[in-house]
């Protein structure tokens with residue numbers, strides 16, 4: 241049995257704004273789950289319903305099989321780091337963190353040790369005696385994170401806990417926080433709009449869009465087997481290239497006609513028989529997806545013309561006009577090609593993601609049915 245279950249959970253504000261729609265999610269003890277999606281997609285609403293700060297409009301939230309969505313927050317065994325930090329202004333950072341341990345009735349020395357340890361983890365040792373109003377936004381955010389982590393709870397809920405931090409510190413804390421959570425076997429839900437953060441911290445990621453769950457899977461599965469065009473293009477940087485296409489079979493080949501008379505042709509043996517049948521059914525309604533890392537540029541290949549060559553310090557992004565649209569290729573080195581130059585594009589069949597062009601549902605990844 242899973243530890244936390246959300247069954248058909250919905251949230252509507254003021255009878256109008258549907259923030260969360262029919263959400264189903266199961267989380268196991270010891271798992272770190274990220275809710276990932278753009279601003280306004282319903283992440284915070286979901287977290288607040290789990291914590292008990294918002295009522296569910298419909299559906300059930302269960303812990304170990306018992307419904308908890310009627311219980312007050314204090315009885316849910318949840319520690320939360322809020323998006324807006326909510327530190328107590330009259331307390332110092334040290335007192336704010338210590339306050340989270342009040343219910344445990346520890347002696348002063350134990351509290352001090354734990355405050356120091358967690359302050360070291362989030363790099364706050366120097367400001368423990370300051371008040372929230374006299375530290376930076378990033379320090380307030382780290383205090384809020386420390387307070388949530390240090391608290392003894394069955395479930396830790398972290399709402400954008402590192403959004404205000406500069407990239408280097410964020411990367412450092414990601415590693416430390418993950419280690420802290422795993423070492424103690426804590427169960428945690430992290431809300432973020434940053435896919436790097438979700439990938440780095442979470443065992444599983446729930447991708448949300450417009451109040452709806454798009455896919456709930458491991459980071460690897462989201463990348464390799466996106467359930468639909470939304471997840472396919474949302475996960476991965478730079479985003480997956482997508483081309484509307486038609487499909488036909490000729491001379492033992494499977495041929496995808498893209499725009500401008502450009503076709504990708506493959507030996508049909510590269511596609512499983514059931515996939516070939518499935519593609520036939522969708523022949524006029526196909527979307528072909530190719531990740532920029534899988535776009536190969538060479539002298540031969542399909543005709544493309546370079547639009548931009550951007551060296552980003554550790555990789556090159558090349559945008560080229562291709563098949564009536566444009567395509568982006570990532571190269572792990574400097575590339576000489578200049579804007580205006582002709583290049584050849586090729587894509588290996590194992591790198592193809594194929595979607596239903598009208599519904600966006602995935603049909604296949606790498607030559608196998610999705």
Ligand SMILES: Nc1ncnc2c1ncn2[C@@H]1O[C@H](COP(=O)(O)OP(=O)(O)O)[C@@H](O)[C@H]1O
Pocket residue numbers: 253254257258259277278279280281282283284285286
């Ligand atoms: N208290 C509220 N009253 C009315 N609408 C709200 C309230 N809180 C959130 N919303 C709306 O619900 C939607 C989801 O918000 P939220 O859960 O905060 O998203 P996220 O955390 O993903 O940015 C948004 O359209 C937001 O404007």
Ligand SMILES: [Mg+2]
Pocket residue numbers: 280283284285323
């Ligand atoms: Mg939010």
